[in-house]
Structure formats: structure tokens, C-alpha cells
Amino acid sequence: MDQPARSEHAPHWGLDPNCVFLNHGSFGATPREIIKEQRRWQDLLEHEPVHFYEDVAMGFMEQSRLALASMLACDSDDLALVENATTGVNTVMRSLRFNEGDEILVPDHAYQACRNTLDFVAERWGATVVTVNIPFPISGPEVVVERIMAAVTSRTVLAMIDTVSSPTGLLMPFEELTTKLEAAGVSVLLDAAHGIGMVPLSLNSLGASYTTSNCHKWLCAPKGSAFLHVRKDKQQNIHPLTISHGMTFPLGDTTRFRHEFDWTGTRDISAHCALPATIEFMANLTEGGWNEIMRLNNELAIKGRNILCEALSIEAPCPDEMIACIATLILPKGGALNGIPLHEPDPLHEILQTKYGIQVPVWSWPSPKGRYIRISAQLYNSEEEYRYLAHALKQELSI
Ligand SMILES: Cc1ncc(COP(=O)(O)O)c(C=O)c1O
Known part of the structure; x- marks a missing residue:
């Protein structure tokens, strides 16, 4: 599967064209203007x-x-x-x-x-x-x-x-x-x-x-x-x-x-x-201003999460009403990449980055113990990017 295109809003941002950037949540990303x-x-x-x-x-x-x-x-x-x-x-x-x-x-x-x-x-x-x-x-x-x-x-x-x-x-x-x-x-x-x-x-x-x-x-x-x-x-x-x-x-x-x-x-x-x-x-990027931006990002985060849940055969860990513009999932066990000690960098993060060009956080968390992934949705993202991430995760987790 080829790297997907971003949304029509993406040219406003100077993000690396070779990166599927699904981590707005960590540090944001600022438009060129x-x-x-x-x-x-x-x-x-x-x-x-x-x-x-x-x-x-x-x-x-x-x-x-x-x-x-x-x-x-x-x-x-x-x-x-x-x-x-x-x-x-x-x-x-x-x-x-x-x-x-x-x-x-x-x-x-x-x-x-x-x-x-x-x-x-x-x-x-x-x-x-x-x-x-x-x-x-x-x-x-x-x-x-x-x-x-x-x-x-x-x-x-x-x-x-x-x-x-x-x-x-x-x-x-x-x-x-x-x-x-x-x-x-x-x-x-x-x-x-x-x-x-x-x-x-x-x-x-x-x-x-x-x-x-x-x-x-x-x-x-x-x-x-x-x-x-x-x-x-x-x-x-x-x-x-x-x-x-x-x-x-x-x-x-x-x-x-x-x-x-x-x-x-x-x-x-x-x-x-x-x-x-x-x-x-x-506010001028969409007709409905800030309310519309928040609504679109919320919709995309839920869509992205549902795409991943379906592809990985996992349940959503919270109802939609508890999602804004980021969504965390507990990854299923699979492949050769399990059992990462807490606080150590997860090799899956590195693999997603180097092999697929995807920037998304993956880490261990103790409560409950597991491997977590968190997606973000911002105006520049497209639905196809979450499908691409789902494809990469299925490959790497042998699902
Ligand atoms: C809930 C929460 N609080 C605080 C921070 C810290 O933000 P900053 O590094 O901009 O101070 C973050 C950063 O991701 C956060 O998610």
C-alpha cells in the first residue's frame, strides 16, 4: 500500500511530505502563514x-x-x-x-x-x-x-x-x-x-x-x-x-x-x-470557523479510531462522547514485538517511522498493562492515513 495523500488543507502546513503525520497531539504543527x-x-x-x-x-x-x-x-x-x-x-x-x-x-x-x-x-x-x-x-x-x-x-x-x-x-x-x-x-x-x-x-x-x-x-x-x-x-x-x-x-x-x-x-x-x-x-480555513474545525477533527478522530478497531479486531476503549481530537487504543498482542518494559522506547514506533513513514506515538502503560497507540486528527489529515496505519499495524503485529 502506498503512502496516502493528506487532506486539501495540508498545503497550509510545511509538514514533511514523506511523513504520515498522525501526532498533532504531542507538539502541534503550525501553518506556514x-x-x-x-x-x-x-x-x-x-x-x-x-x-x-x-x-x-x-x-x-x-x-x-x-x-x-x-x-x-x-x-x-x-x-x-x-x-x-x-x-x-x-x-x-x-x-x-x-x-x-x-x-x-x-x-x-x-x-x-x-x-x-x-x-x-x-x-x-x-x-x-x-x-x-x-x-x-x-x-x-x-x-x-x-x-x-x-x-x-x-x-x-x-x-x-x-x-x-x-x-x-x-x-x-x-x-x-x-x-x-x-x-x-x-x-x-x-x-x-x-x-x-x-x-x-x-x-x-x-x-x-x-x-x-x-x-x-x-x-x-x-x-x-x-x-x-x-x-x-x-x-x-x-x-x-x-x-x-x-x-x-x-x-x-x-x-x-x-x-x-x-x-x-x-x-x-x-x-x-x-x-x-x-x-x-x-478560523478562515473552514466556513464554520473554529466550531467547524473542532467538529471536523472530532469526526475524523472517531473515524480513524473505528478504522483501526475494525482492522485490528479490537473494541473501542471508550464511548464516542469521550473522544475529542485524539484517541488512544490498547494494541492487541501479536508478532515479535511484545513485552516492552515501561519507559523503554517501543521498537514498533521506530518501525512505523522508518518502514512506513508514519509518525504516531506507541508506548507501554501500566494501568492496565499494555502497549498503547494514540492517533490525532487535525485539518491536514485524511481518512486514508488511518487506513494506511491500520495496514502497517496488521503487517507488523501479524494480524
Ligand atoms: C495533559 C497534558 N498536560 C501538559 C502537557 C505539557 O505541555 P507542554 O509541554 O506544552 O508544557 C501535555 C503535553 O502533551 C499534556 O498532554
């Missing part, structure tokens, strides 16, 4: 750096926050522009104070880097990280709500939950969880790394204490663009990881939160400056 836009901002900066940083940068950053806020239904002043979701999680966790014995809830599907942050901070304060097991395969979102709410005790102060989990690709019932947890007095730190551009987010009505999301993933913005949203009543205690002038700068008519997050030292803000253009460019 947006990269050009980022370079335009870098040129503008270098044209007159002092004028750029001292006179106009704040205004450009404000335009970016306003563009994000209109997509997120929130107040632009509650947004901090950060480099990535890991930084967003660290910013919150390393700002907060905990008491000995406080409990921090986290599902076992959390992204390991963010989980590490929780463990690091909890240990410093003598707090306890309570891991909530979420089954996989899973029958529905109500299981997640039941399991997490059952783990809340009088000592629970914070819960880190995902919009979409990284290893298992599950669209979590994050809205219901946020409402219930916040009502129970538990602050929610929403890890929406797979958030903006992948699922609709309405932050004011959501009511989470803290939300961080990557723009470089599903918004397709340049790398190093993300935001942290902090609810107004929580802003006083949240400080950037880098303390700078903002801490003492005369307040004027703005907030300390704004001052502190708007200037964290000299840095390349071109990815952030490119956000308004990114939002508009992407």
Missing part, C-alpha cells in the same frame, strides 16, 4: 528593540489576550501569557501554600510532567498527593465523576484534572467535575494542555480557580505560546515563576497580577504576538 507572521514580529522587534519592548509590546500582548478572551468567554485581564502548560501548572503549584496533611487529588491519567510538579510541591509542604484510579477501557464519563468525587475528603484542597488526558486520550467531564469540586471547596487546576482549539472552553462560566492551556497544540499557534487563566479571587496569591519588576511597579490603574505577568524579563514574545492572526487564519 503563522510562522511567517511570527517572523514578522521578530523583525519588528529587532528593527528597534527598545521602542518595541518599552513602548509597544504591552499593547500587542493586550491584543493577544483580548483575542484569546473572546474565544474563551473570559476577561482578558484574568489571562497570563506563559510559554506552555507545564509552566502554567508550575506557576500555580509553586505559588500556592499548603498545610501539612492537605490533600491534592489527581487522576492516574495525568500528564507525568505535571504530576511531577504536584509531587515536588506536596513534599515541600508535607501535603499528600492522592491518586485516583480511572479505569481504561471506560464505560462513560460518569465513572470519572464518581471516582474523583468519592476521593474528596475534608482535607482535599486542590484537584488537578485534565480536559483531555494525554496517555489515554479521554475527553474528561471537566465541566461537571469543576462545578462539583469547586462547590465542595476544592480548587480546580484544569490542565487544558489539549484545550483551546480542541474543545470549547467558556472560562467565566466554567468557574475553575486555575486553567492553563497550550496554544501551540490545537490552536496551531507557534511553539511557546500558552495561557494561564486565574479566577479574580485567586489572583492575589499567584505569582509568575520569574519574579521581576512587576512586583513593585507602581500600580496605576491596573492589577498586581497584570504587572507581574506582563513583564517576566526580556523574552521572545513573537509567538504570543502572533495569536490574533493565528486565531483568524485558522
Whole structure:
């Protein structure tokens, strides 16, 4: 079987034509026009750096926050522009104070880097990280709500939950969880790394204490663009990881939160400056704008998953309602490639890449123990690419 073509949207991206790129989920992929836009901002900066940083940068950053806020239904002043979701999680966790014995809830599907942050901070304060097991395969979102709410005790102060989990690709019932947890007095730190551009987010009505999301993933913005949203009543205690002038700068008519997050030292803000253009460019790729992009990607992810399930004779591990634009499957045992120890690179990943030109993550996961594969669906992908992956997997797993 020959390598299939991408979709009609693919020419907007500069992706390697010899690669079947089914891993938008890890780092995103940015259209050529947006990269050009980022370079335009870098040129503008270098044209007159002092004028750029001292006179106009704040205004450009404000335009970016306003563009994000209109997509997120929130107040632009509650947004901090950060480099990535890991930084967003660290910013919150390393700002907060905990008491000995406080409990921090986290599902076992959390992204390991963010989980590490929780463990690091909890240990410093003598707090306890309570891991909530979420089954996989899973029958529905109500299981997640039941399991997490059952783990809340009088000592629970914070819960880190995902919009979409990284290893298992599950669209979590994050809205219901946020409402219930916040009502129970538990602050929610929403890890929406797979958030903006992948699922609709309405932050004011959501009511989470803290939300961080990557723009470089599903918004397709340049790398190093993300935001942290902090609810107004929580802003006083949240400080950037880098303390700078903002801490003492005369307040004027703005907030300390704004001052502190708007200037964290000299840095390349071109990815952030490119956000308004990114939002508009992407929205214009389909007639229905962002809602249509999310709908199309969701449909394609489910189609791709069904193609794989049928070809490999396996059951889908979750209902369609728990899929957004990525989908994880547990691979059947087969061929000579079983039994890869956890944390070791899976040779199947390498084989798919070198023999078939497919970029897709394959790894081992302990709960339940098995070999997992995760597909992504973005506008540039085509249905045929998942058929090609199914063909390659059948060959390599001797199915
Ligand atoms: C759920 C989740 N959280 C956090 C991250 C970290 O994103 P970044 O490396 O951009 O900080 C990822 C990355 O894939 C993720 O999937």
C-alpha cells in the first residue's frame, strides 16, 4: 500500500511530505502563514528593540489576550501569557501554600510532567498527593465523576484534572467535575494542555480557580505560546515563576497580577504576538470557523479510531462522547514485538517511522498493562492515513 495523500488543507502546513503525520497531539504543527507572521514580529522587534519592548509590546500582548478572551468567554485581564502548560501548572503549584496533611487529588491519567510538579510541591509542604484510579477501557464519563468525587475528603484542597488526558486520550467531564469540586471547596487546576482549539472552553462560566492551556497544540499557534487563566479571587496569591519588576511597579490603574505577568524579563514574545492572526487564519480555513474545525477533527478522530478497531479486531476503549481530537487504543498482542518494559522506547514506533513513514506515538502503560497507540486528527489529515496505519499495524503485529 502506498503512502496516502493528506487532506486539501495540508498545503497550509510545511509538514514533511514523506511523513504520515498522525501526532498533532504531542507538539502541534503550525501553518506556514503563522510562522511567517511570527517572523514578522521578530523583525519588528529587532528593527528597534527598545521602542518595541518599552513602548509597544504591552499593547500587542493586550491584543493577544483580548483575542484569546473572546474565544474563551473570559476577561482578558484574568489571562497570563506563559510559554506552555507545564509552566502554567508550575506557576500555580509553586505559588500556592499548603498545610501539612492537605490533600491534592489527581487522576492516574495525568500528564507525568505535571504530576511531577504536584509531587515536588506536596513534599515541600508535607501535603499528600492522592491518586485516583480511572479505569481504561471506560464505560462513560460518569465513572470519572464518581471516582474523583468519592476521593474528596475534608482535607482535599486542590484537584488537578485534565480536559483531555494525554496517555489515554479521554475527553474528561471537566465541566461537571469543576462545578462539583469547586462547590465542595476544592480548587480546580484544569490542565487544558489539549484545550483551546480542541474543545470549547467558556472560562467565566466554567468557574475553575486555575486553567492553563497550550496554544501551540490545537490552536496551531507557534511553539511557546500558552495561557494561564486565574479566577479574580485567586489572583492575589499567584505569582509568575520569574519574579521581576512587576512586583513593585507602581500600580496605576491596573492589577498586581497584570504587572507581574506582563513583564517576566526580556523574552521572545513573537509567538504570543502572533495569536490574533493565528486565531483568524485558522478560523478562515473552514466556513464554520473554529466550531467547524473542532467538529471536523472530532469526526475524523472517531473515524480513524473505528478504522483501526475494525482492522485490528479490537473494541473501542471508550464511548464516542469521550473522544475529542485524539484517541488512544490498547494494541492487541501479536508478532515479535511484545513485552516492552515501561519507559523503554517501543521498537514498533521506530518501525512505523522508518518502514512506513508514519509518525504516531506507541508506548507501554501500566494501568492496565499494555502497549498503547494514540492517533490525532487535525485539518491536514485524511481518512486514508488511518487506513494506511491500520495496514502497517496488521503487517507488523501479524494480524
Ligand atoms: C495533559 C497534558 N498536560 C501538559 C502537557 C505539557 O505541555 P507542554 O509541554 O506544552 O508544557 C501535555 C503535553 O502533551 C499534556 O498532554
